[in-house]
Amino acid sequence: MSCCVIVGAQWGDEGKGKIVDLLAERADVVARYQGGNNAGHTLMLGDEVYKLRLVPSGILYPGTTCVLGSGCVIDPEVLIEELDGLEQRGIDTSGLRISGNAHLIMPWHRIIDADSELMLGSLQIGTTRRGVGPAYADKASRVGIRVQDLLDEKILRAKIQTALSVKNVLLRKIYHQRPLDKEALAEATRGYAERVRPYVADTSLLIDQQLAAGRKVLCEGAQGTLLDLDHGTYPFVTSSNPIAGGACAGLGIGPTRITDVLGVTKAYVTRVGAGPFPSEADEERSQLIREHGGEYGTVTGRERRCGWIDLVALRFAARVNGMTQLAVTKLDVLSIFERIEVCVAYRLPDGSVTEDFPAHQSDFHHAQPVYEQLEGWNADISGVRAMSDLPPAAQAYLAEIERRVGVPVGIVGVGPRRDQTVTVRDFLRAA
Ligand code: IMP
16 A cells, blocks of 8 residues: 655645656556645646646546545536546546535636635735635535535535525625526536536545555645645635645545655745745846746746745645655756755844744744855756766755755656656655
8 A cells, every 4th residue: 555645845836747747657546635726737748738727647547546535626617628628638537536525616706716806905815716715615614515416406406596695695795796697507507417427436435445455546735835724824825735634634534544745846936926935036036947947827827936945944844744755846947057045044033043934924924034055056957867967066955955854855857848857766666
């Protein structure tokens, strides 16, 4: 049995897609445990580019079971569009299983997400406006509509009617939008039901059975640790738990089943949306990283803010996830620099210097980065496939990350293609 959680160690966009894809080839099950179509990853299979937002990348490998767990929120329109798109390209989607307990993103969630952001003005979170937050809010308020509701027309109609009796008042009176038509919505949603029905399953049981049979399960987190609702940089966070513990709640497996936690970090840091970012680079170098790293959002196309690796935040991520290994992606992007900054501590407003992530929001908002400067390698490393072939300065950079974070580096990305990877440890095989 092997159950490896892949978790983002930063603010999302760490390149988890490529790492999951690498390991998915050898996994029996690839399971997403939280988030919705606010996530997005681009995968390259040969010369073909696939952009997935919901469905786990394991779908590209015949025979792999892919799971959307109960912790996910699912926009049925997006799901169906993604499934249709995959099938049109000859990808068999019959291996997908969706938890009946997962919640649906309904049209009012999308409207409320966008409009409530507008109302926040300068306090905007910068959400992806896909309705993810409002769907999770309804889940917590116990008025959400779940995937299993799609399977019973009577229940579905009743739930839509109940929801709209409140949401339409909100839409009209608060957001000055036109109310949604109950009949049209019930009809459209019923249409989705037929398409989604074959995929609905008890995914907690399925994963348990797979683990009991000694199979390899990969749990795929979306977003990243600093966007975690409980442990991230609240309120500039997503509405679910991307941290490794979220895999247990979001899939219905016990913590004792997890054998490995692989934290994925970029060799630098990016952030989309608003919120504090201590190691953000100056505009010139941020721009350089953005251009060389192609740092534009997969879902929204927004420019990502770019900065230097933050080892204070990474140590924190190692702690809250119980990381056993690190995957460092996009090391090649830093090849353009003569010298590289590494944020090793924060100077807090009271003048103290700490290597621990501040527990209080004001300390984090005002934290000043303390940098150590390391030599760059200034050489093309995109063809390197073994750790020992990396330039000494690149090896020293990785060694410094390992030393300060206390977690060994198991995988290094040196380019966007799947083969542009240095693998130190073979996860699913070794586990
Ligand atoms: P939401 O998840 O759409 O509610 O957005 C909440 C915050 O999480 C915003 O700052 C988004 O930019 C951020 N976010 C959500 N999904 C991703 C992602 O996949 N990558 C990076 N940031 C994300």
